[in-house]
Amino acid sequence: MSNSATEHLTEPQQRILSFISRYVAEHDVPPTIREIQKGAGISSTSMVSYHLKALERAQLLNRYERRSRGVVLTHPHRVSAHDIVNVPIVGRIVASEPAPTPDPDALADVENTVQVARSLVGNADGLYALEVQGDSMIDALINDGDIVIMRRTDEVKNGDLAAIFLTDRNESTLKRVYREKDGKRLKLKPENPTMKPFYVDARHAMIQGKVMCVIRKT
Amino acid sequence: MSNSATEHLTEPQQRILSFISRYVAEHDVPPTIREIQKGAGISSTSMVSYHLKALERAQLLNRYERRSRGVVLTHPHRVSAHDIVNVPIVGRIVASEPAPTPDPDALADVENTVQVARSLVGNADGLYALEVQGDSMIDALINDGDIVIMRRTDEVKNGDLAAIFLTDRNESTLKRVYREKDGKRLKLKPENPTMKPFYVDARHAMIQGKVMCVIRKT
DNA sequence: CTTGACATAGAACGCCTGTTCGCTTATCAT
DNA sequence: ATGATAAGCGAACAGGCGTTCTATGTCAAG
Secondary structure (H helix, E strand, C coil), X not given: CCCHHHHCCCHHHHHHHHHHHHHHHHHCCCCCHHHHHHHCCCCCHXXXXXXXXXHXXXXXXXXXXXXXXXXXXXXXXXXXXXXXXXEEEEEEECCCCCCCCCCCCCCCCCCCEEEXXXXXXXXXXXXXXXXXXXXXCHHHCCCCCCEEEXXXXXXXXXXEEEEEEECCCCEEEEEEEEECCCCCEEEEECXXXXXXXXXXXXXXXXXXXXXXXXXXXX | CCCHHHHCCCHHHHHHHHHHHHHHHHHCCCCCHHHHHHHCCCCCHHXXXXXXXXXXXXXXXXXXXXXXXXXXXXXXXXXXXXXXXXXXXXXXXXXXXXXXXXCCCCCCCHHHEEEEEHHHHCCCCCEEEEEEXXXXXXXXXXXXXXXXXXXXXXXXXXXXEEEEEECCCCEEEEEEEEXXXXXXXXXXXXXXXXXXXXXXXXXXXXXXXXXXXXXXXC
16 A cells, blocks of 8 residues: 555655646646645645645655646656547347447447546457446446447457357346356356356357446436 | 637747646656746746736646746646546555545655546545455455545545544444434445445444545456 | 754745736728 | 727736745754
8 A cells, every 4th residue: 555655755745746636637737836825724835834844855746946737746647648549339238139330430429438448448449338227237337327448359268257148038238157068058156246147059159349447427 | 630729820829838748748848937037938927927817828738827837737638647647555444444544744655656637536635445355244245355435534525425433443444424313323224226225323433534436356 | 961963833924826907009991 | 190909018016926035943972
């Protein structure tokens, strides 16, 4: 949690650091000394100055001398456009229909898009999102309204959580997939650990995509 | 490259834009009016002010009025820190312990952070994340390893999904909370629609935070 | 107890900075 | 040419801002 550098920080110094961090996140611009004073609850500007010097010595921030707002955190969580992926919501997944897959030619619709941090999903290739409709995915611990972020792939590894359309039952489902050794059956394991896995004929199971991430807004 | 808005830009305005861009890249902080004046070769501060107004009208930058260095580019290909929120993972939530809440003074640790698109969680204030340990939150449709993004609030509205610590049972749980009319009981409704709600004495329920979002990496 | 290193407070100094305002210069249709 | 309109200039104002200085307090080591 804490590294060797932060361990020696006094409590007001930590307040200052976290205030700067919050302030930058909100305003795009570092705070002034007096804003730090108020925001971090420091009693005087000279104390802020005093603590900032210590923090600079500890390499936790850089200062541009005599510049207003010249306080820059050393480890800002710098974010570039590459860190966000816009994933199109291409449709709904319901138990009775195959899960829709993205039309590559379709325009990315801003209205029907989930923004996801890249760190959650990795590469943006082949990503699309489905909105879950109804309670039919409950054994995958997924409820009505949840967003499932999928990746279009031909292959799934054992243990991957995937969207599968069962042609014989005419329903789609989200399960962990394991190929049996004989290659003829798939083991489908609900995400819900209280439920038992079951088996289907591999010929009746179409794998439609791989679940990368599940998001539930509240 | 050029859109309808930038086509009408005068040449000094373009100089100003590109100077701001260069300056921010170099200093991490936007320039002042006078720095723009020198750096972009504008003859007076009032002219800078004049051009900045035009650029603001053209939606090419945002200004924080009367704030030093309150000039922020709205450049489309650049995503500002506003679009991603770094949420600290402050601990684990298990059924037998109160859910940890963030120490507001604690440093945001880069290692234990979830990056979440702001569109999922709104304002960054008071956000923290918990990693769910074990299957005890299964009736909230939340499994071992899931990340719950919470907001610290004093109040929850009826129907909010919240982390509640039940002092009489010594366990914490994630449920939808409804206050009964008499104000003495809380109705706690599992997220799983197949399960029945139950009631607790309001005095034995400590609301610890509000669930903003649930994320399951796969 | 003394000392000295550190922490704190408050005020003051002086430059920094965004804004405004009066004035001058360019542009251009009449 | 001319007068209207817009663009440009520079100074000045008022408050913002970083820095520094002095006085006071705390506390552990000598």
